[in-house]
Amino acid sequence: MSELVIQLTRAGFLALLWLFVLVALRVVRSDLQSASGLRMSVPGAGKKSGKQSRPKTKSPRQLVVTGGALSGTRITLEGRPIMIGRADDSTLVLDDDYASTRHAKLSIRGQDWYVEDLGSTNGTYLDRTKVTGPTKVPLGAPIKIGKTVIELRS
Amino acid sequence: MAATSTNPDNREAPGGPGKGTGAATTTPTRRGTELVLLAFAAVIVTCALTLVNLNLESQPPSQILYYGLAFLALFGLAHLAVRRWAPYADPLILPLVAFLNGLGLVLIHRIDIGNAAEAERAGDAFSPAAPSQVLYTALGLVLLALVLVFVRDHRTLAKYSYTCGLVGLVALALPAVLPSVIAPNINGAKLWIKLGPLSFQPAELAKILLLIFFASFLVSKRELFTTAGRRFLGIDLPRARDLAPVLVAWAASIGIVVLERDLGTSLLFFGIVLVMIYIATERAVWIAIGISLFAAGCLAAYSLFGHVQQRVDAWLNPMTSDSGYQLSEALFGMATGGIGGSGLGGGRPAIVPYAKNDFILAAAAEELGLLGLAALLLVYLLLTARGLRAALAVRDSFGKLLAGGLGFAMLLQVFVIAGGVTGLIPLTGLTTPFLAAGGSSLVGNYVLVGLLLRISDASRRPQQPSKPQPQQPPIAEAHTELVERPR
Numbered sequence: 001m002s003e004l005v006i007q008l009t010r011a012g013f014l015a016l017l018w019l020f021v022l023v024a025l026r027v028v029r030s031d032l033q034s035a036s037g038l039r040m041s042v043p044g045a046g047k048k049s050g051k052q053s054r055p056k057t058k059s060p061r062q063l064v065v066t067g068g069a070l071s072g073t074r075i076t077l078e079g080r081p082i083m084i085g086r087a088d089d090s091t092l093v094l095d096d097d098y099a100s101t102r103h104a105k106l107s108i109r110g111q112d113w114y115v116e117d118l119g120s121t122n123g124t125y126l127d128r129t130k131v132t133g134p135t136k137v138p139l140g141a142p143i144k145i146g147k148t149v150i151e152l153r154s
Numbered sequence: 155m156a157a158t159s160t161n162p163d164n165r166e167a168p169g170g171p172g173k174g175t176g177a178a179t180t181t182p183t184r185r186g187t188e189l190v191l192l193a194f195a196a197v198i199v200t201c202a203l204t205l206v207n208l209n210l211e212s213q214p215p216s217q218i219l220y221y222g223l224a225f226l227a228l229f230g231l232a233h234l235a236v237r238r239w240a241p242y243a244d245p246l247i248l249p250l251v252a253f254l255n256g257l258g259l260v261l262i263h264r265i266d267i268g269n270a271a272e273a274e275r276a277g278d279a280f281s282p283a284a285p286s287q288v289l290y291t292a293l294g295l296v297l298l299a300l301v302l303v304f305v306r307d308h309r310t311l312a313k314y315s316y317t318c319g320l321v322g323l324v325a326l327a328l329p330a331v332l333p334s335v336i337a338p339n340i341n342g343a344k345l346w347i348k349l350g351p352l353s354f355q356p357a358e359l360a361k362i363l364l365l366i367f368f369a370s371f372l373v374s375k376r377e378l379f380t381t382a383g384r385r386f387l388g389i390d391l392p393r394a395r396d397l398a399p400v401l402v403a404w405a406a407s408i409g410i411v412v413l414e415r416d417l418g419t420s421l422l423f424f425g426i427v428l429v430m431i432y433i434a435t436e437r438a439v440w441i442a443i444g445i446s447l448f449a450a451g452c453l454a455a456y457s458l459f460g461h462v463q464q465r466v467d468a469w470l471n472p473m474t475s476d477s478g479y480q481l482s483e484a485l486f487g488m489a490t491g492g493i494g495g496s497g498l499g500g501g502r503p504a505i506v507p508y509a510k511n512d513f514i515l516a517a518a519a520e521e522l523g524l525l526g527l528a529a530l531l532l533v534y535l536l537l538t539a540r541g542l543r544a545a546l547a548v549r550d551s552f553g554k555l556l557a558g559g560l561g562f563a564m565l566l567q568v569f570v571i572a573g574g575v576t577g578l579i580p581l582t583g584l585t586t587p588f589l590a591a592g593g594s595s596l597v598g599n600y601v602l603v604g605l606l607l608r609i610s611d612a613s614r615r616p617q618q619p620s621k622p623q624p625q626q627p628p629i630a631e632a633h634t635e636l637v638e639r640p641r
Contacts, residue, residue, distance in 0.1 A: 006209065007497075009205055010205075010496075010498075011494070013201060013202065013205055013498065013522075014494065014522065014523070014525050014526055014529075016198055017522070017529040017530075018525070020191075020198055020529075020533075021533060023191065023194065024191065024246055024249070024536055025536070027184075027245060027246055028246065028536065028539070028540075031184075031245075069376065070550075070551065070554075073546070073549055093549055095373060095374075095551055
């Protein structure tokens with residue numbers, strides 16, 4: 001086989017390898033965006049979706065754990081109630097000695113999210129106030145459950 | 155948007171999460187992306203095989219296309235298994251693994267050809283390694299599917315943690331204590347168990363079992379590791395009695411070096427323990443303690459044992475040392491490859507002894523060059539990153555620790571072997587995951603990937619409305635409680 005063909009295929013194969021890596025990186029990037037709730041608001045991704053994702057009143061989009069063992073975890077809010085506790089079927093499963101099996105519940109009414117204590121032993125605190133009934137959760141207000149702190153973010 | 159526009163299910167459905175209207179949303183499963191990437195990997199592997207055959211046999215056998223299709227079919231079946239049993243799993247993990255495994259098969263085939271020519275010249279019998287590696291790939295994929303079928307929720311694994319720990323420890327220690335009829339000393343390491351024609355490394359299985367054990371153990375005993383002891387030089391030192399688990403792990407890993415004569419496995423296990431403690435506690439002091447313990451142990455092992463000294467000598471003086479032949483040949487090979495490599499089939503990687511097991515990275519570097527090797531290492535990095543991503547996103551501590559540990563185990567393994575082959579650290583006999591010839595390693599790593607897929611599935615799956623609705627009074631009928639003055 002001629003030397004030229006060998007050199008061309010050699011370079012071509014390396015290019016192919018890197019193309020694979022780049023495509024994989026691309027998938028990572030799109031995954032990052034969809035997971036962080038940004039929803040493809042990159043320039044050129046389509047103006048329609050860009051406008052859609054910016055409502056005038058900021059409604060919470062995700063629940064972020066800011067303190068405790070699970071800190072860093074994000075859960076996208078989808079309108080379904082969020083159960084928090086040590087039970088295995090909770091949305092956010094805590095293993096915290098200070099949390100109850102069914103500790104608290106976050107649910108949506110209209111546009112607002114409400115936190116509710118489900119009769120836990122050690123209580124749920126919203127901004128250092130003990131939650132006694134369903135209480136409206138403002139954006140960014142810390143909810144303390146045992147050693148775990150969560151907050152809602154847009 | 156080149157990559158994302160290839161398939162429609164890539165993009166999140168309009169009216170995505172956070173609209174606050176309670177409308178059901180569809181989270182993309184991204185299985186289509188996975189299939190496209192798998193096909194891409196199959197194309198690369200077919201191209202690689204074609205190049206090898208063009209360069210070495212100067213005519214392409216007509217079956218190459220069939221090999222490529224068979225490869226795609228094999229991973230296509232795995233893809234269907236993922237689609238069926240872990241529909242929300244990470245779309246990148248399987249294609250990346252297919253890429254590495256396929257390229258590994260081609261490289262092994264290529265080294266087989268080189269070895270066969272050498273054996274023919276010397277008049278020795280020669281049996282190629284590529285066919286058995288294909289079998290092990292199929293077996294590994296079957297096991298991956300079985301993991302997905304039987305482990306429906308990774309949290310069930312936590313229930314068997316002590317069993318896993320015990321079995322893992324026994325498996326780890328087995329080759330060391332068994333008589334050398336069953337556990338022969340191969341290439342200076344006592345890591346294999348041989349039963350008739352079958353031989354395997356129990357350490358590969360033990361790795362995963364012990365990971366499960368540590369994840370579960372650390373979740374329940376996390377407090378133990380965060381209790382602060384004395385402050386010293388601005389660092390919170392742990393209490394002396396809390397050091398016991400680390401000391402046990404350290405003793406076990408030193409035991410591996412001494413009894414099984416394998417520094418790589420020992421480093422792998424100790425590294426996994428340290429990183430998992432670090433992930434669980436977020437305290438860097440554990441890493442510092444662990445590394446100093448390990449360094450002390452290694453120094454002691456170096457001064458006491460001949461085989462360790464031999465390894466270090468081969469590492470420091472590969473050209474002059476008696477046992478440095480393999481490493482120096484590998485270094486020459488990589489130097490020959492240079493930036494762009496000699497092209498697949500253009501180099502002579504088969505000169506290095508054990509080129510298809512321990513030194514497959516050297517073979518890749520010779521034929522694909524620095525550029526190709528960097529791409530391979532980047533794929534490993536991506537694979538680990540996807541593991542850590544699953545760890546970040548999953549919603550329970552056990553899953554977090556397990557995924558973090560599994561992802562890191564893969565990276566550490568690549569570091570130890572790549573460092574050894576390139577002369578950064580003393581060479582140890584770890585296999586390159588998915589790339590190197592070796593049945594137990596390949597099968598073990600497929601089980602590992604199966605678990606990662608399961609955890610990533612759990613982390614990306616949208617929350618189902620909790621099945622057993624807890625009996626709780628509606629908001630209107632909530633208990634009347636005494637309002638306490640907030641503290």
